[in-house]
Amino acid sequence: MIASNHVFSQPISTFELEQAAQGCWDTIVIGAGVAGAATAIHAARNGLRVLLVEAKSFPREKVCGGCLNRRAQDAIARLGLADQLRYAGSVDLSEIHIQVHRVGFSWPIPSLLSVRRSTLDSMLVSHAISQGACFLSNTTATLEPIESPEDASQFESRDPIAVRLRSTRSTNSKTLSNSLAMANTVVVACGLTRSALKPSSHWPSNIDPASRIGVQSLVELDRLNAGAPELGRILQANGNRLHMIASRCGYVGICMTDGQMVDLAAAIDPATIKHDQPISKSVARILLDCGIQTGTFLDSCHWIATPLLTRQSASVAKPGIFLCGDALGYIEPFTGEGMSWAFDNAENLTPLLLRCTKTPSQRIETLQKWESYVKAHRKLRQRVCKWVAKQARHPLRSQWVLKACHWCPPFRNKILKEAIQ
Template identity: 25%
Template sequence: MTETDTAKSVDSERSLSEYRADVIVVGAGPAGSTTAYYLAKAGLDVLLLEKTAFPREKVCGDGLTPRATKQLVSMGIDISEEAGWLRNKGLRIIGGGSRLQLDWPELAAYPNYGLVRKRDDFDEQLARQAQKGGARLYERCNVGAPVIDDRSGRITGVHAKLGEEKTPVTFHAPLVVAADGNSTRLSLAMGLHRREDRPMGVAVRTYFTSPRHDDDYLESWLELWDRRGAEDRLLPGYGWIFGMGDGTSNVGLGILNSSSAFKELDWREVLKAWCASMPADWGYTPENMTMPIRGAALPMAFNRQPHYTKGLLLVGDAGGMVNPFNGEGIAYAMESGQIAADVIVQAQARQTPAQRELALQGYPKVLKETYGGYYSLGRAFVKLIGNPKVMQIATQRGLTHPVLMKFTLKMLANLTEPTGGDAMDRIINGLSKVAPNS
């Protein structure tokens, strides 16, 4: 063998090892990066494939509850104010002519504060943390079709186009994690389609230069009014205002497909109408808008199942993990990523393929035990508030009872002590246990 042949052989072996791993994670959002981080920290060889390059924008409210904050702490992210994080104390709720300010509950299980951070920067921090943990990140890696074993039907890798040159590459691993968001082309290619009986939301948002940028409460509007005409008009959905601490506010609204207006209206125009009804000194006017209005789907309550099949695990939005009560997705993306990583690590330690498969099949069961009953309650809640009259009555009467609203905050944000806790915690946990686990 000549020196040239030897060099080619070495390059070929390097290429094969570079594109092989124990696990492939497709998508470097919160779900994918968290999964990759915990897998790498456990000593597994992980490929993290991201179709765009950081920083990159994602449509989001940018507000993080204590549930998501806990996940960041667990990953060792510096969440200090000096590192650019804005803390919030709780939730301000506006509706029915009332305004109620509720602090996050004092719990042993979760911190008593939330955070705000723009998604382009937030996602990159998680991806870099996964890299520091040992994951191999490929940016500008557009994943296409799965590699399927003809005999078993299992996924054993993915085909992709890499870099600006779109170089065809095939990555190989015995396990693949779909963290590629609501569209999740990988799941669809494996025959996993969205369940039509589960709720879906849509969120639209933009940013404004505003004196309200330094607000230390997340603000939720349960009624959206268009006051431009001769008569005030109640708009469907709910709105939010989150101060970003950088001179801007994130202003957006969400709508559920249980609403009769879901397919009828242009939600960008609805957002504009709502902003036009606000006090002028807040600055939510077209000339102060710093970004275009953008929208995104919110896949809720396990709207794609099963969460494991034939070597593929679904995490985050790919598995419909968004909380139907409040539209929160980041906390559940990160939590499901950690759960998936733990299941994979345990499966890898089994001695035979049959034992490994048995461990992997436990992943959907763990998810249902963790969230199934709570999400079932959320589905019932979504159907109820889809009627604007019900929402209006609940807002007008509920906001005048602070104790009831404290209970509602715990329920909507899923912030209770897992065991013990106060009477509110026990009621919410009890309801979640007796609700259908599906």
């Protein structure tokens, strides 16, 4: 474990709302999570004039297991941030313990890193700013159609895309209504809710009604040891172990993260959450099913939640507009697949942004290329996640899979390699 008391300086806006409406941007990136910030880094590094817009201020937490698999670590290294990630106090996870009810096994795993999402996102946004991107926080962004050709005539692009910007701090409605920015390309990376697309009915999303809901709480290790000693002992036995605890109601991931914090992240059936209100009781039920007593401690923790997780966007792009990361769709990920998917998206989208900016007439061609990329890689990378999520819904079947992994190392190694790499 690498512990650090270092706190990154939090990224703040480098631009005023009124300035964003001057001229035409090469790219506006909506959402400063992993997908959005990484896209801004790549685009700015390649000479594009980039505006990165985030609805909240930093630091801010997001529901996330916080695991970086090898693909994500390699992507961070290509961004030039490997040393900063270590300096931030990331934790090496060298072992995984998977338990379904009372059946559990521990195995060594390829290198995983655990990092707090607020730390990772702040690091990425700060790096985007250092590469030349402009950053606007506390600002919502929504796509808007251009009402008439005259509206766009003053801008550099002959066919710009309009983005409405609204400060979450301002109360001046007149100022808000006039904050319109233009761009040659727009990247929508604002997560599952896709808030930037709300006014439009042209971006349908297929949501699995049986999907689970993601929840998370970050707890100080000392507080956990005092309030839930049984859970604390699990982490004290091996601070470099990732615990995956599953029952019929859902599953909970537990690991150490930077700053001596414990990351409790879970995917839970909506029916269980509805029955067990508050959320903490659903998490406690899963742990209790597996023999781990937490008493009422989890009720005192601060929990945040996602909408239904499993979804897929029916449309991934329009001319000059690209969905990226969770906005493309999401299934229950396994040990870091969600973040590596976001990094992959950012890296592969950048050449298309460059082409759109240099040659606007190729917007249709770049749209088709992004559709082809997403279709191929979504199927390739998410098949293991689908399989894991399916098994996790059936405890008896999951226990048999665990036993097969235990008694057949080649089978186990294949599963772990595909899931974690």
